[in-house]
Amino acid sequence: MVSPSSGPALSIRGLVKRYRDVVAVAGLDLEVPRGECFGLLGPNGAGKTTTIEICEGLNEPDEGEVRVLGMTHREQPRAIRAAIGISLQETQLAEKLTVIETLELFHSLYPKRRAVEEVLAAVQLGEKRNARVGGLSGGQKQRLAIACALVGDPELFFLDEPTTGLDPQSRRQLWSLIEQFKAEGRTVIITTHYMDEAEHLCDRVGIVDHGRIIALGTPRELIGLLGTEHVVEFGLEDAATMPADAELTALPGVTAARATDGRRQLDVTLIHEAVPALLALLERRGATLTDLATHSATLEDVFVHLTGRHLRDG
């Protein structure tokens, strides 16, 4: 590897990017050590893609400094490009070329590479080597896109929403590819709005909202912020019969209550005490449930806890 193997893989200081009247990135700081799989989490439009594209050298920051593997895009653009792999959100590779032709093309662009055959086997496209790109499934196309980055033998891999729109099986395949890459001691930076993806893959995650990182830590640490292990969510037929938040938090085992989309979400430590007490309270008030669900606390709940919005709301 040409770049020094000490120091962080990525360091961002005071990053700002504005588009006319919109501030896409509003003073973002981040340091990712080598060998880590880091996830940038947030709704669409939070500034994840802008941030990652500035790191890839595809976009210019208005303010702040970005160092990739200790280098800056201003001073060593080609050295950075040779050392990183990227997977963009919506690249469409040439449909008329075959899998092997596409890989050989990308292979030829890098100074330091991995053998095409080896990468082809790693992404399990060996059988499709002579198939046209246009005929591949969504998952196969995405694996090929990742292979196009892997042939450059990258030290640092940026993946922007790599599994959006893929079926569950393709997502699993992609996850194992990323885990394999990570197991070689390389660095991965991934953006996603799938919380399960971040929990599964990432050593640390940063939750991004309105161009800032509003929470940073391991998935376990962030979920720990909730001070709870379970979440109960319910809706009522008649919103007027909804108990006040104070009444809800007074229930045994409930630590917090908040409104989301006209429904209520409760942070619960002891689910077997909280649920019967909630049902009794609702019955006393003559309220009728439309639905009631419980789940273990996830990063999604952390996002709701921090912003009062669901990730999918944007």
Add this chain to the structure above:
Amino acid sequence: MADGSAPRRWRDRALVQLTLARYREFYREPEAVFWTFIFPLIMAGALGIAFRSRPPEVVKIGVIERAGSAATIEGLRQSTQIDLRTFQDDSTAARELRTGKVALVVVPEPSGTVEYRFDDTRAEGASARRLADDALQRAAGRTDLVATTDALVREPGSRYIDFLIPGLLGMNLMASSMWGIGFTVVDQRRKKLLKRFVATPMRRLDYLGAFVLSRLSLLAIEVGFLVGMGMLVFGVPFRGSLATLTVVALLGSMAFSGMGLLVAARPKTIEAASGLMNLTMLPMWVLSGVFFSSGNFPDAMQPFIKLLPLTAANDALRATMLEGAGLASLGHELAVLAAWLVITLGLALKIFRWQ
């Protein structure tokens, strides 16, 4: 694991791989192959038939048949260049003349004089009058004072198809260079593939160079095919040297490639690029002497027309193919093409939108 230390085979160079990709994407697109190779040939065939060399001109002339017209009709029949039709009344004759079915109506008067009715602004009208008058005067006993004979020279090189083939070749060079580059660049920009390439250590010169190289390899086939078919099917002469043709075709193709790159430098959609393409090419199809000589336009426009790249390409191709002109006499045309290449390429590189 990493094979970076192994010496690079020629096939593993970025320029070669990018060129191969261009080439593969071209021949795997049947439409592109059709428009580049088959379409110009069909066009040449259709226009060749429409404007084929006719047997010696025969002029259709009408005559009004009435008492005392027999001598006149007999006199007109003597000429082999006249296709004579007789009319019984004035109104039929007038209608046939008006609609161009006959070029001239001959009206024998009872007094023995003859009246010619024709439209003197039509070329056919005037020549029909001359032919008819000639035939009648001879039949009446006129003798020519100077003895003349006709020696006929019908040579390939002066027919319409001979004019057309180099023009179609020039037009094809322009269309395939501009579309081939412009369409692909904009399509790759739209699909974010250009952005993906920019994020690799690819040299931008390699990316653009690949277009040039793939264009050149296709150019050889394209020019060879059209010139060859022109010679074989239509008997179009090829009097110049292959080297001159190569230089003209190369420089022309490069100039049009520069224009294609310039047109494709900014647009993000195929629609926007198509509009710009047509805006650029359409005036040249009309002005630059593809289907008819650009000399038909007023003198005031000539300096401007001479500066168009397609005019320069067509003039140079015609001079080479039909007159056997060498490079030395094509200085003006080659200079025009070179200037277009330098200016468009320079501008394109300056304003090119890589993402």
